[in-house]
Amino acid sequence: xxxxxxxxxxxxxxxxxxxxxxxxxxxxxxxxxxxxxxxxxxxxxxxxxxxxxxxxxxxxxxxxxxxxxxxxxxxxxxxxxxxxxxxxxxxxxxxxxxxxxxxxxxxxxxxxxxxxxxxxxxxxxxxxxxxxxxxxxxxxxxxxxxxxxxxxxxxxxxxxxxxxxxxxxxxxxxxxxxxxxxxxxxxxxxxxxxxxxxxxxxxxxx
Amino acid sequence: xxxxxxxxxxxxxxxxxxxxxxxxxxxxxxxxxxxxxxxxxxxxxxxxxxxxxxxxxxxxxxxxxxxxxxxxxxxxxxxxxxxxxxxxxxxxxxxxxxxxxxxxxxxxxxxxxxxxxxxxxxxxxxxxxxxxxxxxxxxxxxxxxxxxxxxxxxxxxxxxxxxxxxxxxxxxxxxxxxxxxxxxxxxxxxxxxxxxxxxxxxxxxxxxxxxxxxxxxxxxxxxxxxxxxxxxxxxxxxxxxxxxxxxxxxxxxxxxxxxxxxxxxxxxxxxxxxxxxxxxxxxxxxxxxxxxxxxxxxxxxxxxxxxxxxxxxxxxxxxxxxxxxxxxxxxxxxxxxxxxxxxxxxxxxxxxxxxxxxxxxxxxxxxxxxxxxxxxxxxxxxxxxxxxxxxxxxxxxxxxxxxxxxxxxxxxxxxxxxxxxxxxxxxxxxxxxxxxxxxxxxxxx
Numbered sequence: 001x002x003x004x005x006x007x008x009x010x011x012x013x014x015x016x017x018x019x020x021x022x023x024x025x026x027x028x029x030x031x032x033x034x035x036x037x038x039x040x041x042x043x044x045x046x047x048x049x050x051x052x053x054x055x056x057x058x059x060x061x062x063x064x065x066x067x068x069x070x071x072x073x074x075x076x077x078x079x080x081x082x083x084x085x086x087x088x089x090x091x092x093x094x095x096x097x098x099x100x101x102x103x104x105x106x107x108x109x110x111x112x113x114x115x116x117x118x119x120x121x122x123x124x125x126x127x128x129x130x131x132x133x134x135x136x137x138x139x140x141x142x143x144x145x146x147x148x149x150x151x152x153x154x155x156x157x158x159x160x161x162x163x164x165x166x167x168x169x170x171x172x173x174x175x176x177x178x179x180x181x182x183x184x185x186x187x188x189x190x191x192x193x194x195x196x197x198x199x200x201x202x203x204x205x206x
Numbered sequence: 207x208x209x210x211x212x213x214x215x216x217x218x219x220x221x222x223x224x225x226x227x228x229x230x231x232x233x234x235x236x237x238x239x240x241x242x243x244x245x246x247x248x249x250x251x252x253x254x255x256x257x258x259x260x261x262x263x264x265x266x267x268x269x270x271x272x273x274x275x276x277x278x279x280x281x282x283x284x285x286x287x288x289x290x291x292x293x294x295x296x297x298x299x300x301x302x303x304x305x306x307x308x309x310x311x312x313x314x315x316x317x318x319x320x321x322x323x324x325x326x327x328x329x330x331x332x333x334x335x336x337x338x339x340x341x342x343x344x345x346x347x348x349x350x351x352x353x354x355x356x357x358x359x360x361x362x363x364x365x366x367x368x369x370x371x372x373x374x375x376x377x378x379x380x381x382x383x384x385x386x387x388x389x390x391x392x393x394x395x396x397x398x399x400x401x402x403x404x405x406x407x408x409x410x411x412x413x414x415x416x417x418x419x420x421x422x423x424x425x426x427x428x429x430x431x432x433x434x435x436x437x438x439x440x441x442x443x444x445x446x447x448x449x450x451x452x453x454x455x456x457x458x459x460x461x462x463x464x465x466x467x468x469x470x471x472x473x474x475x476x477x478x479x480x481x482x483x484x485x486x487x488x489x490x491x492x493x494x495x496x497x498x499x500x501x502x503x504x505x506x507x508x509x510x511x512x513x514x515x516x517x518x519x520x521x522x523x524x525x526x527x528x529x530x531x532x533x534x535x536x537x538x539x540x541x542x543x544x545x546x547x548x549x550x551x552x553x554x555x556x557x558x559x560x561x562x563x564x565x566x567x568x569x570x571x572x573x574x575x576x577x578x579x580x581x582x583x584x585x586x587x588x589x590x591x592x593x594x595x596x597x598x599x600x601x602x603x604x605x606x607x608x609x610x611x612x613x614x615x616x617x618x619x620x621x622x623x624x625x626x627x628x629x630x631x632x633x634x635x636x637x638x639x640x641x642x643x644x645x646x647x648x649x650x651x
Binding site: 058060061070074078116117124125127128 | 504505508511549651
């Protein structure tokens, strides 16, 4: 890791640098959430694609500034909930209402049994289980869907090696731009981040 | 970070709309007079005292529910020291302020019936009394005509007797009137004096206030609506009326907020973030919670299958009441659940207004469904449900009649007139509440 001292200290793309370690990208620190939102807006406008913001808490307005669309997770959760509701109904209808058999690895037969004079297919009695299975499917989909959409768990990330980056969980507001971005040019990108008001811009090695 | 709240326009040009709202109030008053006169004429011509009394109770509990919803919202915000809701709290306070006069259209007829029923009259002569709605008020009549029910109701006479009943009603209205006055006067006085003392005082009062609120609305629901069938009981009934209050109250709040904005007020103060949260309140309490406790009550009774409990539901699933019950299930739960679940529906004022009008209408349907059906006679003679349904297939609902629409519409216009009058004389937002800045800056993540 090296600190960019002057604009002339490097020239040309990062890939031509004589370096043992590959350059993963640059990380710039900003003083407060307002500066972070402003900088994110500029980074997006400039056309960078492989970059991210890091802050200790959710920052209002960061999503539109970064050009991030709303997640489709709610739609997935709704579909999972509807599936759960349907399966909850079918499970009970099959086990309680019909004597039919289905093959699920082995042959399984339903067991219609009259309870307190109710019809065999009594929807009111099924509702609690349908409700619970709906909640189960929705909750699991929401939790694991969130992890999947965030590409978590991720056990290693180059940024974690950067000593100052721990402040992202305390009082630091960071923007990182990856070297694989087509627009990435170590000197130019570093200067650009400085011009946005970054208090420090540092190279992160992969 | 947005700092727009530092520049939000809190001058009267943006936070008051006295003339425009007074014009709305001026239109509501004649509408109320015409509709209520028509309702009175139809009732007199119809000549059925019990049907008229039930209709009046439906329309009264409807406007009462809207006011109580406003009171609940106000108190829960102070209780939780909520920041987001300050900008939309004034409409709730104005709705609750109606509780200062709502005792008049209930207590006066009630006292009149109580006094008439208490008069000595010749045996066999039919005199009007509290038993026009509540059969337990005339035990002699019950003893002669419904001996089995009489035995049961006699044991409840310590609670269900005319004097205590009237006294309790007076207590409920006193509690609501005092609570509404404290919160409305406190908040509107803060518009002038500012400071944090008012906020701190109301936060302290909200705790005991919400307990009194819970007790009074539960017992009011037991007294006025559940005791129409004095042998039937459900411990969930008070909570059921609470969900009606939430549905109607939060819907009315959303409608008022949207209407005030369409009058050009509250620019830069109320945003779609606030609309979305009002929509969430309607969705959570009015759609989901209503269905949750409504179904819980139904399922326990259906599953237990004890005749003294199931009769109440049987009355609602014979004849025309069957499709009417389905309107409630589909219109109060299924359709609004699917419609309102998306985020953008709650954030766009047009779709939120449509939802709020619909849910307000459904609240009226719900109260009609709670109060009007009559438990069919001769239940013991029917051995199967099919037989019972066949016997009572002529049972009619009568919701979509001129009398119903005039009564409910007239009472609603009366209520709208008083609410608009309150709003036309006050700031439309608590302009000096210490948390107003926080509320204006509020964003959903």
